[in-house]
Amino acid sequence: MSNVFYAPGEQRAARVNDLFAAIARRYDLLNDLQSFGWHRRWKHRVAKLAGVQPGGRALDVCCGTGDIAFALARLGADVTGLDFSQKMLEVAESRRLKNSKNGTPSPIFIQGDAQEIPFAAATFDAVTVGYGLRNLTSWEKGLAEMHRVARPGARLIVLDFGKPANALWRKLYFAHLRCSVPLIGRLFCGNADAYAYILESLKHYPAQLAVAEKMRGLKLANVRVINLLGGAMAINYGEKAG
Numbered sequence: 001m002s003n004v005f006y007a008p009g010e011q012r013a014a015r016v017n018d019l020f021a022a023i024a025r026r027y028d029l030l031n032d033l034q035s036f037g038w039h040r041r042w043k044h045r046v047a048k049l050a051g052v053q054p055g056g057r058a059l060d061v062c063c064g065t066g067d068i069a070f071a072l073a074r075l076g077a078d079v080t081g082l083d084f085s086q087k088m089l090e091v092a093e094s095r096r097l098k099n100s101k102n103g104t105p106s107p108i109f110i111q112g113d114a115q116e117i118p119f120a121a122a123t124f125d126a127v128t129v130g131y132g133l134r135n136l137t138s139w140e141k142g143l144a145e146m147h148r149v150a151r152p153g154a155r156l157i158v159l160d161f162g163k164p165a166n167a168l169w170r171k172l173y174f175a176h177l178r179c180s181v182p183l184i185g186r187l188f189c190g191n192a193d194a195y196a197y198i199l200e201s202l203k204h205y206p207a208q209l210a211v212a213e214k215m216r217g218l219k220l221a222n223v224r225v226i227n228l229l230g231g232a233m234a235i236n237y238g239e240k241a242g
């Protein structure tokens with residue numbers, strides 16, 4: 001099955017950018033509908049796992065509308081959210097403005113490519129990414145960049161759709177991504193293809209086990225995989241060697 005928003009190689013980034021431009025305004029609502037609101041819990045867990053101290057510096061790449069970046073900021077970190085989509089960043093920025101009116105701590109948001117992070121090596125105490133690596137032309141390059149900008153001892157956390165080990169559960173879950181998720185996309189966002197893309201991109205992404213393997217290859221310490229919903233979602237965790 002191919003998808004209008006999925007293209008291998010050089011076209012990949014442009015199609016992904018088109019996709020998020022098309023759905024940015026409805027992105028948060030659709031996340032709530034698709035996951036029954038659970039994505040908030042998982043993102044909060046990512047922020048807690050990042051272990052940032054008040055005043056510590058955190059980077060959330062592929063930040064989108066900013067959920068993880070805001071969660072990190074609420075924990076007292078000095079947070080930067082980075083994304084390449086102007087439209088997604090506009091939503092993040094309007095959330096930031098609302099927060100600043102009531103004094104809630106907020107990240108700053110910048111536009112940039114997760115595969116060429118515009119910061120010097122060893123800048124951040126934690127680097128996170130939620131539902132982002134899967135969308136990159138090279139997820140390996142994205143992870144290597146997260147590692148480069150992390151300080152020794154910093155935590156790297158990756159949240160994304162996973163591939164359940166249990167064959168029956170994987171079949172049911174993929175059927176949900178193939179049928180219900182695009183239907184929700186059509187009904188609430190007028191765009192089934194943008195949501196059918198999730199399954200297409202997941203097929204081309206080796207998911208939690210390969211991310212853990214790559215983390216080990218980067219010599220991260222305490223590498224672990226936290227499977228959620230039987231591996232349908234997963235958090236990869238590792239610490240940059242000191």
Ligand SMILES: C[S@@+](CC[C@H](N)C(=O)[O-])C[C@H]1O[C@@H](n2cnc3c(N)ncnc32)[C@H](O)[C@@H]1O
Pocket residue numbers: 013016017020061062063064065066067068082083084085088112113114115129130131132135136137
């Ligand atoms: C599925 S959204 C995730 C947003 C947010 N992290 C969340 O968990 O809700 C993926 C985000 O990755 C961004 N993205 C994809 N490729 C990127 C790249 N090469 N550089 C920076 N951002 C990218 C998209 O613009 C989009 O906002």
